[in-house]
Amino acid sequence: MMKDWEAAYLAGIIDGEGSITLTRLHEKEHRRPCITVASTDLELLEYLKMLTNGHITKKKNYHPDRHQNSFTLSIKTKKQVLDTLNYTLPFLRVQKKRKRAAWILKHYDRVTIRNGKYSVDMLKQKLAFEDKFFEF
Numbered sequence: 001m002m003k004d005w006e007a008a009y010l011a012g013i014i015d016g017e018g019s020i021t022l023t024r025l026h027e028k029e030h031r032r033p034c035i036t037v038a039s040t041d042l043e044l045l046e047y048l049k050m051l052t053n054g055h056i057t058k059k060k061n062y063h064p065d066r067h068q069n070s071f072t073l074s075i076k077t078k079k080q081v082l083d084t085l086n087y088t089l090p091f092l093r094v095q096k097k098r099k100r101a102a103w104i105l106k107h108y109d110r111v112t113i114r115n116g117k118y119s120v121d122m123l124k125q126k127l128a129f130e131d132k133f134f135e136f
Contacts, residue, residue, distance in 0.1 A: 002087045006051055010084070011091035013037055013048065020085070020100045022133055025076065029116070031130055033104045035075040035084055040068040048073050052084050082108070099136040103129075 002010070014020065017039055022031035035054075039045055045056050054075040061069055075081050085101045092098040111129040113122060 007087040008091040011088040015094045033081045037073045
């Protein structure tokens with residue numbers, strides 16, 4: 001469980017350096033929510049990883065003589081994303097990110113079938129959810 005000050009801190013980082021989006025992990029599957037934060041500060045990302053149970057990857061640095069190493073924290077599992085959004089939503093200030101977080105929390109479970117086998121009507125709802133999300 002995240003304390004309010006930790007959620008507020010994380011929300012500030014997401015507002016400034018992060019993204020809330022829908023992404024495909026595999027080509028033929030539907031989009032799922034994902035939160036990412038990119039930074040050259042590995043210590044910061046390690047702290048955020050501890051709060052969210054996310055995953056850190058190192059980006060390829062083609063010019064190490066000119067650029068610092070860069071890393072990305074990714075929060076991809078449904079439970080981790082929804083928990084993180086629940087904690088941080090009250091503290092998000094960037095309207096686009098706030099709207100996206102609220103949209104996911106309000107509608108994602110309703111339009112997502114666990115086994116991925118959508119009826120025609122449910123598939124329309126899922127795609128409409130995605131289309132509306134990307135309008136924010």
